[in-house]
Amino acid sequence: MKKTPRIAITGIGMISPLGVTVSANWGNLLNGISGIDTIQTFDTTDCLTRIGGQLPATFYEIEKKYFNRHSFKQTVRTTRIASLISKEAFHDSGLNLKTMDLKRCGVVLGTSGAVLDENDSSAGAATYRIIREMANAPPARISLDLGFQGPCYTLTASNESGACAITNAADMIRWGNADVVIAGGVDALLTRNFIHRFNYHNLLTVHNSHPRSAVKPFDKNRDGFALSDGGCVVVLENAEYAHKRHARIYAYLTGYGVTTEQCAAGQSHVGMSNTMKMALEKADISPERIDYICASGAATVDSDLNEAKAIHHVFGSHVEQMMVSSFKPMVGHTMSANGAIGIAVCALALKTGNVPPAVNLTNPDPECELNFVTGDTLQSYPLSAVMNNAFGFDGSHWSMILQSPQ
Amino acid sequence: MKRYLSEQEKIQIYEDIRAYLAEELEIDPEKITDETNIIEDLGADSILFLEMFEEFKGRLGIELEIRTIGQYMLNNPVYTFKEITQSIYMFVEKGEDLIQEMEQ
Amino acid sequence: MANQNLYNKAAAITGIGMITPLGVNTHECWANFLEGKSGIRRVDRFDTSSCVTQIGGQVPDHYFDAELSFFSKNEIERFSLPSRMAIMSGHQAIQDAGYPIDETDLLRKMAVISGCGGSIYNDSVLFSKRQISSTSFWDSSPLDIHARNLAAWFGFQGPTFNVATACSSGAFALGAGYDYACQNQCPCLVVGVDCTLLAQTFQGFNNLMALSTNNDNPATASRPFDKSRDGFVMSEAACSILLEPLEFAINRKCRIYALLSGYATTSEAYNIIAPEPTGIEMSRTMHLALRNAGVSPEDVGYINAHGTSTHHNDVAETNGIKHAFGDNAYRIPVSSTKSMIGHSIGAAGAIEAAVTALSLYHQILAPTINLDHPDPKCDLDYIQNSSRKMEGLTASISNSFGFGGHNCTLVFESVSAIQ
Numbered sequence: 001m002k003k004t005p006r007i008a009i010t011g012i013g014m015i016s017p018l019g020v021t022v023s024a025n026w027g028n029l030l031n032g033i034s035g036i037d038t039i040q041t042f043d044t045t046d047c048l049t050r051i052g053g054q055l056p057a058t059f060y061e062i063e064k065k066y067f068n069r070h071s072f073k074q075t076v077r078t079t080r081i082a083s084l085i086s087k088e089a090f091h092d093s094g095l096n097l098k099t100m101d102l103k104r105c106g107v108v109l110g111t112s113g114a115v116l117d118e119n120d121s122s123a124g125a126a127t128y129r130i131i132r133e134m135a136n137a138p139p140a141r142i143s144l145d146l147g148f149q150g151p152c153y154t155l156t157a158s159n160e161s162g163a164c165a166i167t168n169a170a171d172m173i174r175w176g177n178a179d180v181v182i183a184g185g186v187d188a189l190l191t192r193n194f195i196h197r198f199n200y201h202n203l204l205t206v207h208n209s210h211p212r213s214a215v216k217p218f219d220k221n222r223d224g225f226a227l228s229d230g231g232c233v234v235v236l237e238n239a240e241y242a243h244k245r246h247a248r249i250y251a252y253l254t255g256y257g258v259t260t261e262q263c264a265a266g267q268s269h270v271g272m273s274n275t276m277k278m279a280l281e282k283a284d285i286s287p288e289r290i291d292y293i294c295a296s297g298a299a300t301v302d303s304d305l306n307e308a309k310a311i312h313h314v315f316g317s318h319v320e321q322m323m324v325s326s327f328k329p330m331v332g333h334t335m336s337a338n339g340a341i342g343i344a345v346c347a348l349a350l351k352t353g354n355v356p357p358a359v360n361l362t363n364p365d366p367e368c369e370l371n372f373v374t375g376d377t378l379q380s381y382p383l384s385a386v387m388n389n390a391f392g393f394d395g396s397h398w399s400m401i402l403q404s405p406q
Numbered sequence: 407m408k409r410y411l412s413e414q415e416k417i418q419i420y421e422d423i424r425a426y427l428a429e430e431l432e433i434d435p436e437k438i439t440d441e442t443n444i445i446e447d448l449g450a451d452s453i454l455f456l457e458m459f460e461e462f463k464g465r466l467g468i469e470l471e472i473r474t475i476g477q478y479m480l481n482n483p484v485y486t487f488k489e490i491t492q493s494i495y496m497f498v499e500k501g502e503d504l505i506q507e508m509e510q
Numbered sequence: 511m512a513n514q515n516l517y518n519k520a521a522a523i524t525g526i527g528m529i530t531p532l533g534v535n536t537h538e539c540w541a542n543f544l545e546g547k548s549g550i551r552r553v554d555r556f557d558t559s560s561c562v563t564q565i566g567g568q569v570p571d572h573y574f575d576a577e578l579s580f581f582s583k584n585e586i587e588r589f590s591l592p593s594r595m596a597i598m599s600g601h602q603a604i605q606d607a608g609y610p611i612d613e614t615d616l617l618r619k620m621a622v623i624s625g626c627g628g629s630i631y632n633d634s635v636l637f638s639k640r641q642i643s644s645t646s647f648w649d650s651s652p653l654d655i656h657a658r659n660l661a662a663w664f665g666f667q668g669p670t671f672n673v674a675t676a677c678s679s680g681a682f683a684l685g686a687g688y689d690y691a692c693q694n695q696c697p698c699l700v701v702g703v704d705c706t707l708l709a710q711t712f713q714g715f716n717n718l719m720a721l722s723t724n725n726d727n728p729a730t731a732s733r734p735f736d737k738s739r740d741g742f743v744m745s746e747a748a749c750s751i752l753l754e755p756l757e758f759a760i761n762r763k764c765r766i767y768a769l770l771s772g773y774a775t776t777s778e779a780y781n782i783i784a785p786e787p788t789g790i791e792m793s794r795t796m797h798l799a800l801r802n803a804g805v806s807p808e809d810v811g812y813i814n815a816h817g818t819s820t821h822h823n824d825v826a827e828t829n830g831i832k833h834a835f836g837d838n839a840y841r842i843p844v845s846s847t848k849s850m851i852g853h854s855i856g857a858a859g860a861i862e863a864a865v866t867a868l869s870l871y872h873q874i875l876a877p878t879i880n881l882d883h884p885d886p887k888c889d890l891d892y893i894q895n896s897s898r899k900m901e902g903l904t905a906s907i908s909n910s911f912g913f914g915g916h917n918c919t920l921v922f923e924s925v926s927a928i929q
Contacts, residue, residue: 068432070454074782103794107777113628113653113674127457129714131782131913135627135653135674140914143777149791152777152916153682156653157671164671168686175693177775260622260670262662394658396670451781453718473562476719480821 007170007253008242009402011093011235012344013085013184016331017053017228020062021088025331026348029356034212034330036226039190047195049204051211053228053332054190074128075141077188078111081231082138083145086182090146093235094247095180097147106150106178108169109139109233110161110185110336113154138186150178156336161185162232163339163390163398167256169236179241184233184343185336198227203300203393215329216360217297218304218368225299228332232340234347250347251402254385255283261395267303272310272391279387279399280314287315290322290401291383292355292373294342296391297326298333307391308368323381325358325373339390339398346386350404353381409499419466419498420491426458427487440488455479455490462494469501478508516928519804520769521691521698522759523922525609525752526864527602529595531567531745531851534576535602540868542850543876544897548729549851550743553707561712563721565728567745567852568707569595589659592705595748596624596656597663600701603750604664608764609697611664619696621668624657625683627676627856627912628704656703660750668696675775675916677818679704680859681908682918684751685773691753702860703748711744718783720820732853733880734817734846735824735888742818743852749860751867756928768867769923771905772803778915785826785911792830792917796907799919800834805905807835810842812875812906814866815892817846818853827909828888843900845878845893859910863920866908870924875900 014021017035018028028035035053044050063072063080075083086107113135131137136154143152151172157164162185169183198204205224207214216222242249257278261271280287296307312319327345334341349355358372383404390398411419428435431448444450459475462468468475475497484490497504526536531549533539542549549567558564577586580598589597600622604611611617654672661670669690673682680702687700715721722741724731732743759766776798778791785792800807816827832839847862854861869875878892904927908920 068430070430070432070450074453102779103776113672126713127453127460127717129710130718131453133714134676134913136676136679136912136914136916137782140777140782140916143779143915144782147779149777149779151685151775152675153775154653154674155671156674157669158652158654158658161654161671164669168671171689171693175689177689258669260661260667262665262667396658452784453782456718473719473723 004174006239007173008237008239009234009250009253009347010237010242010247011089012250012347013087013089013092014232014341014344015055015059015081015085016230016334016341017055018331020056020059022092022344029327029330029345030354032330032357032359034359036211036214036332038211042192047192048199049195049206050208051214052190052226053230055229074132075137076132078186079138079141081188082109082186083141085231085233086142087145089182089233089235095235100180102147103149104179105148106169106172106181107139107142107148107152108155108165108172108181108183109142110155110157110165111135111138112161112187112189112336113156142182158392158394158396159335160339160390160392160396160398161336163400166234166340166343167258167398167400170253170256173236173238179238181236182233183236184231184340186231187334187336188229189335190227190229194227205299213360215299215332217295217299217326217328218308218365218370218372219361220363220365222299222301222304225328226332228334230331230334230337232337232344234340234343249405251350251404254285254401254403255279256398256400257282259397261397263395266393267306267391267395269306269309269313271395271397272306273313275397276310276314276387276399279401283401285385285401288318289385290387291381292323292349292386294345294386294388295324295326296389297328299328303391304368307389308370311370319370322371323355323373324370325356327356329360342388342390343400346388346402349386350383350402353383355381408503409501411495411499416495419494423491423494426461430454438487440486442487443485444487444490445485466498468497470497470504474505478504517757518692518695520756520771520923521688521753522756523751523767523770523867524754524759524764525603525607526767526867527599527606527750528861528864529569529573529599530747530854530861531569534570534573536606543847543865544874546877546879546896547850548879550728550731552728555707556709561709562716563712563723564725565731566707566743567854569746592626592703592748593656593659595705596660596701596703599748599750600660600699603699603752607752609752616697617665618667620666621690621696621698622657622661622666622670623683623687623698623700624654624672625679625681625702625856625859626653626656626672626704627674627679628653628706657701660699660701666699676912676914677853677855678859678910678912678916678918679856680749681863681910681920682775682859682916684770684860684863684920685775685918687753688770688773691755695755697755698753699750700753700860701748701750702857704854704856705746706744706855707746715744722819730880732819732849734815734819734849734878735884735892736881737883737885739819739821739824742820742848745852745854747851747854747857747861749857749864751860751864766925768870769925769927770920771805771923772799772921773919774798774802775918778917780915782914784822787822787826789826789830789833792827792909792911793833795917796830796834796909796919799907799921803921805921805923807838809905810907811900811903812869813842813844814862814906814908815844815846816909816911817848817878819848823911824885825887828890831890839890843875843891843893843898845876847876849879859918862908862910866906866922870903870906870922873899873901873903
């Protein structure tokens with residue numbers, strides 16, 4: 001019987017309101033700096049929410065630098081983000097195109113499929129419409145850029161496509177369909193249209209006058225998340241393959257849980273705890289060994305309550321020791337990129353021993369009491385196992401467990 | 407209706423195409439010579455040709471549907487810069503006559 | 511007694527539901543396929559006057575009668591057309607399989623994977639009478655909405671997601687479903703669906719000169735492998751396939767159409783739009799799929815081709831088949847379902863998989879119609895114009911290739927493989 005391969009994370013690429021590189025993002029995350037700001041890219045006068053996570057100005061310079069007129073016309077913003085972060089992740093992994101078997105390299109990219117960027121004024125000739133706007137354009141572009149010839153597709157799973165992409169990619173390696181997979185998600189939904197849609201469902205914060213402290217997960221005054229643009233991918237690798245080439249390994253992805261809840265409210269604490277339990281079971285690890293949870297913390301009234309309740313249910317008295325924080329106050333909700341950013345945060349936390357602080361938590365909701373990360377996070381904690389939660393509003397939930405290579 | 411391009415007109419078209427490709431691909435026009443393979447050497451793709459024909463059809467008043475040009479290119483593919491310029495001279499000069507030629 | 515090893519190497523196809531331009535259920539579609547009918551006509555779903563191409567494959571008018579007796583008025587307003595077609599075909603597949611959906615454990619495990627390639631779906635006005643934000647916060651834009659609606663219809667709680675690879679989405683979704691059924695030993699409902707009969711899609715593909723413009727003769731416009739082919743014909747369709755873990759299907763003694771014994775998905779990394787012309791990449795996909803399935807090329811008795819009726823695809827695919835099968839290629843019957851119903855993008859891969867499974871079950875092959883003068887570069891046996899009995903057919907493959915270089919080959923075996 002052939003041994004099931006372990007899954008190693010060997011590279012990360014990220015573009016978010018916090019920065020256009022992983023190191024910029026990570027630095028800002030650890031310092032608790034928020035990338036949420038008043039929306040400048042379009043007119044928000046008829047919007048309830050007027051803040052969001054826009055990409056930094058440097059992104060537009062980089063975009064111009066790496067895409068000539070011709071390729072600009074053929075792509076939408078999500079494709080360009082996907083291409084740039086994949087290159088960063090690939091370089092970060094230290095993989096060598098010349099020595100690897102490209103036929104064993106795949107791409108799984110999560111995106112909502114809403115690739116039309118209303119703010120994208122670069123929309124070019126009609127000739128390119130189909131190839132520019134087809135849902136599979138981002139992974140196809142990555143495959144062309146890097147020459148990857150293994151399985152390659154776009155995946156959409158509610159607002160957690162990135163999480164689904166990463167777990168599917170892990171399965172792809174586990175089941176022998178590839179050795180290396182670039183997986184993650186990208187979305188650029190910060191548009192008038194989507195602000196309207198999310199406002200209609202009361203999911204966005206309306207703390208317009210204080211953008212940086214607007215998103216308050218687990219706080220009494222929380223009123224929703226901020227919508228952001230961004231993308232994040234990781235390089236997943238068959239651990240044996242990674243060991244052979246002496247790769248630097250951030251972490252192992254040792255288990256995950258996935259459920260689709262069918263309940264009237266969209267999501268419930270039952271579905272969330274089932275998902276976390278499934279992840280622990282799959283990783284074959286006891287709840288007491290989890291040191292940190294990168295919480296979903298969507299900052300809506302119900303979702304945080306449900307998540308806190310579910311964490312208490314699954315972890316019992318261990319919640320007193322286990323650290324919890326969410327990057328949503330700083331990055332916002334990037335939809336498809338969200339689950340992938342969570343994975344990146346967990347991988348970097350395991351690698352460096354630092355975790356991002358729980359910011360904007362001025363009046364903790366007593367009903368969401370957890371051991372939130374506060375104060376001096378730059379001090380190293382010994383972390384060996386962490387959990388990333390990506391819980392969707394309509395009940396599609398993912399929980400993933402990452403363990404340190406040490 | 408047949409048209410004949412003078413040498414001077416041809417040179418102008420030649421330079422215009424070169425400038426167009428250089429702008430689209432954001433490269434130095436000097437890098438494009440007769441022997442340059444637009445797809446292999448410059449990383450362009452066949453769709454760029456379509457767009458280019460559309461553009462020059464307008465500029466030069468070529469009396470052919472893009473679809474007809476596309477069909478012609480299927481059977482007579484072009485690769486180098488020289489071949490591209492030659493085919494555009496031909497589209498201008500032959501116009502609709504090309505359709506009859508293709509049907510034969 | 512079945513070979514124990516096969517249990518996690520093959521998934522059983524036990525239910526099929528189909529809505530295509532040639533019918534509103536599997537029975538009607540299959541009968542028309544065997545008769546070699548065409549479902550292509552002038553499009554009246556939208557005003558085509560601005561489009562060079564004005565023909566396509568619309569679902570038959572009686573589909574909308576069937577819909578009225580299946581959905582409530584409210585549901586018809588709430589769900590977009592592709593969602594309704596996904597739900598109806600999913601319902602057919604579950605019924606067809608006699609699947610016990612009243613068991614809690616089975617509801618919990620069932621995954622729903624859709625293959626919807628649709629790139630331009632922001633036309634919520636066309637698809638759903640309700641305006642933005644009155645339904646879910648996504649409306650019709652995220653691609654997994656049809657899978658999600660289908661899962662909610664039955665209360666399925668396994669993973670639910672969409673796979674998009676343009677023209678091969680349905681096949682990729684089946685590949686993902688195969689892995690889920692075999693590796694996790696859980697059932698999976700796969701649905702391929704796309705309704706892209708829209709002015710902007712027509713214009714988009716016309717700009718790429720990919721569509722046939724044979725407006726005067728709709729029924730003969732889609733002519734894969736024929737000398738006079740001039741592009742593909744766009745159509746709308748949905749097809750659901752229920753994949754069950756083999757052991758589970760055997761134990762519940764249900765009818766098994768065929769086994770999905772393996773697949774391969776690859777990326778050409780060649781060109782965003784054109785296939786690699788020598789077919790070497792397509793051949794690699796077929797080869798890998800057969801190897802994964804443990805089926806030898808000599809045993810393949812039928813190939814359901816991608817066969818789009820575009821200049822490039824049909825030659826590259828023919829070359830690919832020759833690469834993969836050598837001299838044997840000339841002895842294997844090949845046909846293109848798209849000759850009859852056009853290209854339904856995401857649904858195509860699922861429909862063609864269903865057709866391949868049905869041909870193994872009934873031991874008869876559907877034809878390639880409109881093949882009057884084969885292109886000299888396409889010189890295989892394409893089952894020209896009328897269906898063919900094929901006793902002793904044990905293994906078949908179905909090809910799907912998507913814009914962007916997303917290739918997939920699915921391998922099917924008849925149930926005799928386990929008897």
